[in-house]
Amino acid sequence: MESEKYLEGQSMQRPPLFESDGFIYWKNRFETYVKSKDLDLWHVITDGDFPPIQNNLETKKDEVVPFHKQNDDLKKKLAKNNEAKMVIYNALPRKEYERIFMCQTAKEIWDTLLITHQGNNQVKANKIDLLVQQYEQFMIPEEESIDNAFAKFNTIITSLKALDESFPTQLLGKNKFYEEVIKKDSETVKSKREQSRSIALKARKESCYDDDSLNIRYEK
Structure with a gap:
C-alpha cells in the first residue's frame, strides 16, 4: 500500500x-x-x-x-x-x-x-453550527468514564478550533468540561445518597415488620 x-x-x-x-x-x-x-x-x-x-x-x-x-x-x-x-x-x-x-x-x-x-464557507458555517450545538449540549452520561468523555469533548473543541481559529477553546473548553465533571460528581453523590436512604427505609420497614410479628407471637 x-x-x-x-x-x-x-x-x-x-x-x-x-x-x-x-x-x-x-x-x-x-x-x-x-x-x-x-x-x-x-x-x-x-x-x-x-x-x-x-x-x-x-x-x-x-x-x-x-x-x-x-x-x-x-x-x-x-x-x-x-x-x-x-x-x-x-x-x-x-x-x-x-x-x-x-x-x-x-x-x-x-x-x-x-x-x-x-467545504466552502456555507458548508463550513454549517459544520461550525453543528459543533457549537454539540459543545453547548455536551453532557457526561452516568455510565461513561471521565477519560472517554474528555476524549469526545476534546474532539469537539479541536474541530471547532480548526474550522474557526477565533473560537476560544482553552478557557471556555476547560470550564465547560469541569462544570460537567462537577455536575456528574454531584449527581453521583445524590444518587448514592438516595440509594442509601432507600436501603435504610427498606431496612426500617423490615425491622418494623419483624417487631409486629414478634408482638403477635407474644400475645398468643
Missing part, C-alpha cells in the same frame, strides 16, 4: 501523510509541521507567493524585477514559493495530487484541499 511505503514518523523530513477521512486532524498536524520547518513556507501556503518585487534604490519604489536582475536574497525568497508547493506534494497520495496538479501556487493547492475536504 502507498501509505505503508510512506513510512510516516520515521523521518522528520516528510510531512504527515494526507488523510481525507480525518482532514481536520491532518490539517492541524501539517500546519504544525510546516511552521516548525519554516514560517515563510506557511505564509506562502496561506497568503500566496512572494512576488518578484524589489526596492529600486534610485526611485525608492518597489518594482518587478526580471530574473537576470534579481539579487541572491530575492532569489532565495522566491524559492520559497516552490518549496511550499513541494511540501504539500510530499504529503499527498497520487489520488489527491490528481485533484490539484493544475494549481499554479501553494495557496491555490491549499484552498482547493480546504474546499474539497472542509
Whole structure:
C-alpha cells in the first residue's frame, strides 16, 4: 500500500501523510509541521507567493524585477514559493495530487484541499453550527468514564478550533468540561445518597415488620 511505503514518523523530513477521512486532524498536524520547518513556507501556503518585487534604490519604489536582475536574497525568497508547493506534494497520495496538479501556487493547492475536504464557507458555517450545538449540549452520561468523555469533548473543541481559529477553546473548553465533571460528581453523590436512604427505609420497614410479628407471637 502507498501509505505503508510512506513510512510516516520515521523521518522528520516528510510531512504527515494526507488523510481525507480525518482532514481536520491532518490539517492541524501539517500546519504544525510546516511552521516548525519554516514560517515563510506557511505564509506562502496561506497568503500566496512572494512576488518578484524589489526596492529600486534610485526611485525608492518597489518594482518587478526580471530574473537576470534579481539579487541572491530575492532569489532565495522566491524559492520559497516552490518549496511550499513541494511540501504539500510530499504529503499527498497520487489520488489527491490528481485533484490539484493544475494549481499554479501553494495557496491555490491549499484552498482547493480546504474546499474539497472542509467545504466552502456555507458548508463550513454549517459544520461550525453543528459543533457549537454539540459543545453547548455536551453532557457526561452516568455510565461513561471521565477519560472517554474528555476524549469526545476534546474532539469537539479541536474541530471547532480548526474550522474557526477565533473560537476560544482553552478557557471556555476547560470550564465547560469541569462544570460537567462537577455536575456528574454531584449527581453521583445524590444518587448514592438516595440509594442509601432507600436501603435504610427498606431496612426500617423490615425491622418494623419483624417487631409486629414478634408482638403477635407474644400475645398468643
